[in-house]
Amino acid sequence: MSVEVLPATGRWDDFASFMVPRKPGGGGCVCMSYRDARLAMPERIAYMHTECSNEPGPGVLVYVDGNVAGWCSVAPKDTYRRLMNSRTIPHLDEERGPWSIVCFVVRGGYRKRGLMHDLLDGAVEHARLSGATVVEGYPVDTAEKVDQISGYVGTVRLFEAHGFSRVQPTEAHSGGSRRWILRRELQ
Numbered sequence: 001m002s003v004e005v006l007p008a009t010g011r012w013d014d015f016a017s018f019m020v021p022r023k024p025g026g027g028g029c030v031c032m033s034y035r036d037a038r039l040a041m042p043e044r045i046a047y048m049h050t051e052c053s054n055e056p057g058p059g060v061l062v063y064v065d066g067n068v069a070g071w072c073s074v075a076p077k078d079t080y081r082r083l084m085n086s087r088t089i090p091h092l093d094e095e096r097g098p099w100s101i102v103c104f105v106v107r108g109g110y111r112k113r114g115l116m117h118d119l120l121d122g123a124v125e126h127a128r129l130s131g132a133t134v135v136e137g138y139p140v141d142t143a144e145k146v147d148q149i150s151g152y153v154g155t156v157r158l159f160e161a162h163g164f165s166r167v168q169p170t171e172a173h174s175g176g177s178r179r180w181i182l183r184r185e186l187q
Contacts, residue, residue: 002065003115005122009057012049014068018107020045031058031073034080034102056130060122062106062115069110073103074123074135088172089138092181099127101137103152116154120162128186135184138170140177156180 008015021028021041029037030044035058039047051058059073077083077100092098101123106115127135139154153174156166164182172179 001113002063003118004063005060005118005125006063007057007126008052008059008061008071009055010052011061011068012052014061014063015048015052015071016045017068019048019071019105031071031103031105034073034082034100036081056126060119060126062119062122064110064113064115068107070104070106070115070119072101072105072116072119072123074099074101074127076100076132077136086172089170089179089181090168092136092167092183096134097132098183099130099132099135101135101154104154105152116158117162120154120158124162124184124186133186135186136167137164137182138172138179139182140174141169141180142175142177151175153179156182159184 019030030048032039032044032047035047048058056075058075059071061068062070077098080100080102083089083100104116104119124135137154137159139156139159140151141156159182164184167181167183170179170181
C-alpha cells in the first residue's frame with residue numbers, strides 16, 4: 001500500500017470528490033464549520049474552492065495507491081472564525097501565530113488503516129513548510145473508542161503519539177468527552 005500526504009492546494013477536484021455534497025441541495029460541512037458556518041452551501045463550496053486555489057491552502061489530503069482517501073484541515077488559527085470567537089477553547093500566546101488542526105475525515109473503505117496518523121504527520125509538515133513555529137489541536141481525551149462523528153477532532157492519544165503535549169483542558173466536549181489543547185513546537 002502506497003500512502004502519500006499532499007497539500008490540498010491545486011487539488012480541488014480531489015477535495016470536492018468526497019467533501020462536497022453530490023446531490024443538489026444536500027447538506028454538509030465542506031470543512032466550513034470552523035471557518036464560517038454561517039455561509040450557505042454554494043458560498044461554502046466557493047470559499048473552499050478559493051482556499052484550494054491559494055497558498056498555503058486549507059489542509060492536506062492523503063492518497064492510498066493514488067486514490068484520495070482522506071482529509072485533514074490545518075491552517076493558521078486566525079483563519080478559523082469559530083476558534084477565534086470560541087468561549088470554550090481558550091487562546092494561548094496568539095502572537096506566535098499558531099496553526100490549528102481542527103478535523104480529520106477518512107473515506108469509507110479506507111478506515112482502520114492508520115491514515116489519521118499519516119494525515120497528522122502530513123499536516124504538521126505542511127504547517128512547518130509554510131512557516132509555522134507551533135501547531136495545536138483540540139482532540140478528545142478518551143480511553144474508550146470514540147465514535148466516528150465525535151472523533152473528527154482526533155484523540156489525545158493520537159496527538160501525543162506524534163509529539164504533541166497537553167497544554168490545558170478546554171470547556172469544549174465532543175461525544176461527551178473533554179477536549180484538550182495539545183501543542184507541538186516546530187523547528
